[in-house]
Amino acid sequence: MLVTTDAIVLKSMKYRDTSRIVSVYTRDYGKLSVIAKGARGPRSKFASALEPLSRVVLVFYRTEHRDLHLVSQCDLRASYRRVTSDLDRMAAGLACLELIDQTAHDEERNDDLFGLTEHALEILDAGNVRPEVVLTAFKLRMAAAIGFATALERCAVCGRPFRKGGCEAGWFRLATGSVMCLECQSRSRATGSSGGADAAALVRLSAQTHEALERCATAPLENLASLAWTTAQGNEIHNAARLYLHHHIEHLRPLKSEELLLRPVIRSSTRRT
Amino acid sequence: MLYTSESIEQLAAAFGQLPGIGRKTAHRLALHILKLPREDVDVLARALVDVKEKVRYCSVCANITENDPCAICASPKRDRSVICVVEEPNDVMAIEKTNEYRGLYHVLGGALSPLDGIGPEDLRITELLRRLETQPTDEIILALNPNVEGEATTLYLTRLLKPVGIRLTRIARGLPVGSDLEFADEATLSRAIEGRIAL
Ligand SMILES: [Zn+2]
Ligand SMILES: [Zn+2]
Numbered sequence: 001m002l003v004t005t006d007a008i009v010l011k012s013m014k015y016r017d018t019s020r021i022v023s024v025y026t027r028d029y030g031k032l033s034v035i036a037k038g039a040r041g042p043r044s045k046f047a048s049a050l051e052p053l054s055r056v057v058l059v060f061y062r063t064e065h066r067d068l069h070l071v072s073q074c075d076l077r078a079s080y081r082r083v084t085s086d087l088d089r090m091a092a093g094l095a096c097l098e099l100i101d102q103t104a105h106d107e108e109r110n111d112d113l114f115g116l117t118e119h120a121l122e123i124l125d126a127g128n129v130r131p132e133v134v135l136t137a138f139k140l141r142m143a144a145a146i147g148f149a150t151a152l153e154r155c156a157v158c159g160r161p162f163r164k165g166g167c168e169a170g171w172f173r174l175a176t177g178s179v180m181c182l183e184c185q186s187r188s189r190a191t192g193s194s195g196g197a198d199a200a201a202l203v204r205l206s207a208q209t210h211e212a213l214e215r216c217a218t219a220p221l222e223n224l225a226s227l228a229w230t231t232a233q234g235n236e237i238h239n240a241a242r243l244y245l246h247h248h249i250e251h252l253r254p255l256k257s258e259e260l261l262l263r264p265v266i267r268s269s270t271r272r273t
Numbered sequence: 274m275l276y277t278s279e280s281i282e283q284l285a286a287a288f289g290q291l292p293g294i295g296r297k298t299a300h301r302l303a304l305h306i307l308k309l310p311r312e313d314v315d316v317l318a319r320a321l322v323d324v325k326e327k328v329r330y331c332s333v334c335a336n337i338t339e340n341d342p343c344a345i346c347a348s349p350k351r352d353r354s355v356i357c358v359v360e361e362p363n364d365v366m367a368i369e370k371t372n373e374y375r376g377l378y379h380v381l382g383g384a385l386s387p388l389d390g391i392g393p394e395d396l397r398i399t400e401l402l403r404r405l406e407t408q409p410t411d412e413i414i415l416a417l418n419p420n421v422e423g424e425a426t427t428l429y430l431t432r433l434l435k436p437v438g439i440r441l442t443r444i445a446r447g448l449p450v451g452s453d454l455e456f457a458d459e460a461t462l463s464r465a466i467e468g469r470i471a472l
Pocket of ligand 2: 332343
């Protein structure tokens with residue numbers, strides 16, 4: 001059956017002499033593998049539409065219970081040129097795709113997750129929000145879209161809000177994605193009501209880190225332009241988000257894309273200036 | 274398809290592993306080998322083993338070679354102050370065919386592709402840095418493929434090498450010679466406009 005769907009290209013592999021096998025995340029059918037015959041010929045109508053980080057409209061022959069579907073047509077809607085021309089944006093964009101690649105399933109429609117991915121790439125491309133903020137927001141919202149949303153606004157025990165003169169954050173509980181305020185935590189520790197095993201799944205959050213995470217999880221992405229953090233805060237935020245995802249997603253591998261941001265040390269003898 | 278010979282099946286399976294060869298072609302090739310004179314088969318078998326035994330990677334540029342360092346690295350006629358960074362040995366051959374370039378090469382062994390599990394550690398990047406420590410270099414040309422992986426690699430190497438203070442350039446991206454402007458895809462055309470030069 002010939003079907004049409006919005007899609008984002010995750011990865012693209014050469015196949016035989018002229019074709020490509022492309023992994024796409026689609027709005028209607030989840031993650032799929034498609035084959036584009038003749039895609040590498042000099043006059044291919046597909047050309048750059050099959051590059052990773054492309055947003056396309058894909059027309060393909062959908063064969064149920066098949067791993068590979070044949071592409072009939074593929075039209076480029078956005079190529080996010082500013083994402084692919086800056087290392088930080090590229091790494092963040094690829095990290096989003098890597099997360100989708102690892103968590104999305106074949107033939108599983110998730111409108112929220114597709115919308116989130118598309119929006120995150122648009123925001124990265126617009127360039128007003130820092131790439132590390134977009135990526136953190138993507139991680140927390142992806143978690144929500146696949147069924148384990150965080151609840152960071154108020155203390156999970158006493159119910160007081162953290163911001164605006166409420167209580168102070170807190171401890172992030174990986175199992176529930178909720179936060180306990182410092183008072184409640186010390187009270188529960190005194191009464192021994194929080195078990196030892198549970199303590200391992202608690203992450204201490206400073207007030208700034210908590211606020212940053214909360215904004216990343218809930219504020220509209222385009223409103224995060226003012227959000228920035230120091231290296232120390234960044235490490236804390238990165239760590240909390242990483243532990244949370246690993247707690248809920250089985251077999252999640254560390255993101256290779258994030259390695260692009262680790263700068264290898266250049267020995268001083270190489271340096272000329 | 275059922276053959277009586279296990280050897281033919283084995284050979285066909287081995288051919289089937291090669292890029293661009295499907296099941297039918299693999300069987301056709303296996304049967305063709307069967308019909309060849311014994312000497313021809315010996316030559317072919319020897320050639321296959323020789324490739325594995327004699328060909329190695331150049332310890333300087335990582336190009337494929339039978340002598341280490343390779344002919345390009347060893348040549349006194351090459352300009353040793355320029356290094357052209359490419360993804361694969363094929364790219365060295367392609368650039369050599371132009372007869373335009375007289376400098377040296379550095380073969381990375383691929384491009385950054387996080388979704389395929391290829392990060393900086395998986396390419397010969399540390400080797401490039403070590404080479405720059407010992408070999409006085411005036412210019413590094415990044416000649417990577419015009420796709421997302423090549424672009425990621427170019428951006429990464431640019432950030433890495435900028436502080437070293439060596440002139441850093443990249444090859445231009447534009448339209449293939451002999452092609453028609455009107456048939457060029459949007460990305461190629463806009464890169465070509467971006468990379469326009471003054472006349
Ligand atoms: Zn509380
Ligand atoms: Zn060499």
